[in-house]
């Protein structure tokens with residue numbers, strides 16, 4: 001009888017010890033009884049290209065990329081799909097049967113799926129979205145919202161040039177506002193997203209006056225530690241619907257798992273609990 005080879009996958013980052021991805025994929029491997037592994041792989045920035053080149057010979061079915069490797073990975077893979085190309089970053093690599101590397105980006109998918117599950121009535125096409133921040137996460141979210149039919153994206157970042165560059169590179173219905181205007185541009189928003197690190201444990205909260213935000217607007221945050229940031233708490237207390245950021249992390253992992261292990265996994269309350277225990281403990 002031919003020996004079944006264990007499917008090997010991992011996440012590359014620098015540092016990597018805080019990554020929750022092994023916990024997410026480990027839960028699903030166990031849930032589906034799959035004999036596979038998902039490893040945390042510490043890769044220094046100067047070693048990314050070489051590590052990716054060796055994936056096939058090292059027996060990997062693929063990897064996820066996390067900070068700070070997502071942009072470099074785009075240039076290292078053999079094929080990049082349209083989404084990753086537009087975002088300018090790769091977070092998921094699948095090793096093809098011929099050993100070549102296929103790169104995609106599932107962050108925007110994770111963002112939209114999280115909203116679909118947490119706020120099923122929200123439709124991106126309903127109206128303008130205000131996005132705070134212009135880093136890698138913002139790029140994925142802006143592309144996802146445009147592809148989902150958002151009529152206008154109001155983008156605001158402390159460093160305005162960075163928001164302008166994002167807008168120039170991605171294109172579409174993006175309006176760049178000045179940091180001082182961040183409270184006033186909320187007046188017609190149907191969605192408000194914090195994509196900055198502000199509000200994370202050990203970081204200052206996002207300083208944003210929500211008075212102009214319509215009560216019907218949905219508010220979400222990419223920060224998930226704490227699960228309810230000051231932004232989400234303030235929004236909830238004034239009556240806005242809110243969705244926390246943990247679901248984005250969980251949902252972005254689903255397409256990769258399906259490609260490598262052949263099963264489309266679900267985000268269940270049990271998975272959330274399991275991952276939350278990893279954040280707290």
Ligand code: ATR
Pocket residue numbers: 067132133134135136137138157158159160162195196197198
């Ligand atoms: P990522 O790629 O994970 O999104 P990043 O590229 O470091 O991370 O982006 C972090 C975002 O948080 C940026 O929009 C950053 O604003 P700048 O472009 O002006 O740096 C924003 N950010 C971080 N600290 C901030 C602060 N104290 N005030 C306002 N924005 C801040």
